[in-house]
Amino acid sequence: MKKDKYKKRQVALLVATITIGLIFSTLLAVGVIDNEVFAEEPPISLNGVWVELDVAPYVADRFEIRPEGVFVDGRQVNTHYEWDGSTLKYRLGEDDYVYTYLSERLIRQKPAHYISSFAREVVFQ
Numbered sequence: 001m002k003k004d005k006y007k008k009r010q011v012a013l014l015v016a017t018i019t020i021g022l023i024f025s026t027l028l029a030v031g032v033i034d035n036e037v038f039a040e041e042p043p044i045s046l047n048g049v050w051v052e053l054d055v056a057p058y059v060a061d062r063f064e065i066r067p068e069g070v071f072v073d074g075r076q077v078n079t080h081y082e083w084d085g086s087t088l089k090y091r092l093g094e095d096d097y098v099y100t101y102l103s104e105r106l107i108r109q110k111p112a113h114y115i116s117s118f119a120r121e122v123v124f125q
Helices: 002-030
Strands: 048-052 062-066 069-072 075-078 087-092 095-102 105-110 117-120
Touching (some): 075 087
Antiparallel strands (some): 048 062, 062 069, 069 075, 095 105
């Protein structure tokens, strides 16, 4: 008797799962549910000027990321950088620069003179 109830529950669960799946698929196909819900978020754009925080303004490092590459003091220092959505890497002369993106800040990992963080410069128009 217990086996019979167990099998009935299994069948009911299977039918319910299939029904829910079919309803969900139909809503997705018709367009009621937007399939962007399942799309990955695009990586954050780093374009802009990044300024070092917590140092005197006259000694703060700053660099700019553009689609064309990395710029320091208005000059292009590299035409290539790597950005995977959490880590920025580029080369400046003999040094590799590595930053980690955290809470809208870039934290310099290399070269590790000291721990420094950078925020995007806000431009008022």
